[in-house]
Amino acid sequence: MxxxxxxxxxxxxxxxxxxxxxxxxxxxxxxxxxxxxxxxxxxxxxxxxxxxxxxxxxxxxxxxxxxxxxxxxxxxxxxxxxxxxxxxxGAATEFGDIKKACVIGGGVGNAIAYPSAKALFNMGVDVDVIAGFRSKDIVILEDEYKEVCNRLFITTDDGTYGEKGFVTNKLQDLIDAGNNYDLVIAIGPIPMMKFVSKVTEPYNIKTLVSLNPIMIDGTGMCGGCRVTVGGEIKFACVDGPDFDGHQVDYDELMKRNSTYREFEAHDRENCRM
Ligand code: FES
Missing domain, CATH: 2.40.30.10 (Translation factors)
Incomplete structure (x- = not known):
């Protein structure tokens, strides 16, 4: 217990x-x-x-x-x-030998992005964090992030806090301003990870995303968490959850993850406690 x-x-x-x-x-x-x-x-x-x-x-x-x-x-x-x-x-994130990184979190994905920022910062890497939220009332981990990065940028879709816009806009601005990132880590909703990867691809910036498929046993036995990366089937629970963002089949992942959405909504309404 x-x-x-x-x-x-x-x-x-x-x-x-x-x-x-x-x-x-x-x-x-x-x-x-x-x-x-x-x-x-x-x-x-x-x-x-x-x-x-x-x-x-x-x-x-x-x-x-x-x-x-x-x-x-x-x-x-x-x-x-x-x-x-x-x-x-799962496998620990392999950061590689890097000097400057940008860690991007979307919504509750910031809870997963935070330990990556912390680990990189403790390794002596120059860390920028872009934390994106829909609006001010759902901002989380602002104080915690400040302790583990060199620069923190908060964005909100509706402009109620930080800078108005999406994390992808901010990332593009930072790249345009001459920030040469060796690594970008993006963790959040699947479309966000997909579009961050599209931003970094032309610049050949190594991009890691953390995938969240449906998991059952978590030990590579059931196949529930399978994802397609670079045309190959991978199991997120043992091969990931981090993968090369430029290689992930996001559309397949989105489709598989939406399978149980109606059941979740039903369960939430009829919670047994
Ligand atoms: Fe079963 Fe990954 S959760 S194989």
Whole structure:
């Protein structure tokens, strides 16, 4: 059993939980994920590790309420226990030998982009972060980002906070201004990752995206998380979740991910708690 040490509501639909899991806290690297189960009736849910504290033995997860399990998880309190919390799973992000990077997060994807920015910054890399949101009321992790990057740019689609526009506009501006990035990391909605990759492709900038297909076992056995990258089938849970953004078949991923959307909406309305 895994104890919830802290719970924080980051915005109306996004929650952070710090969970006591000392083994994972010691071993986890940026880009890896855990699979949790709330109780014996619960589904297995993969979540990327947002942060770790090896001293305290805690692992932070940040999630958006989209279906029954995330709804139930959001209702858990400090001192409650999760039945399973397995990890670290997946391959750690391979940053390579780089000097200047731009880390881009979209919406709740910023929870996954944050550990990459932190790891790069701690490696001595010059890090720009572009954090994009729909509007001011859903901005998360602003203070945390400030600690782990050289420059932070916040964009909102409606202009209610930071700069008005999309992360792709800001990235193009930064490239046009002469920023020579060795690496761009983009994590967020699939269309965002697709269009960031389209921006970087003509400049040949190495671009990593973190894919979030449907996962079941998380160990490469079920095939549920298969994605097509460079014309080859890959399993995101063991070959990823990070992949070359210029090689991913985003349209296929979008189609597969929308399969259960109606069921999620139904579950959210009829949550069993
Ligand atoms: Fe089953 Fe990846 S989740 S193969």
């Amino acid at each position: 895994y104890k919830i040490l802290r719970r924080k509501q980051l915005n109306d639909t996004v929650v952070r939980l710090d969970v006591e899991a000392p083994f994972i806290a010691k071993k986890a690297k940026a880009g890896q994920f855990i699979i949790l189960r709330i109780d014996e009736r619960g589904e297995r849910m993969p979540l990327t590790i947002a942060d770790t504290n090896a001293e305290e033995g805690s692992v932070s997860i940040i999630f958006q309420i989209v279906g029954q399990t995330t709804m139930l998880l959001s209702q858990m309190k400090e001192g409650d226990f999760l039945l399973d919390f397995v990890g670290p799973l």
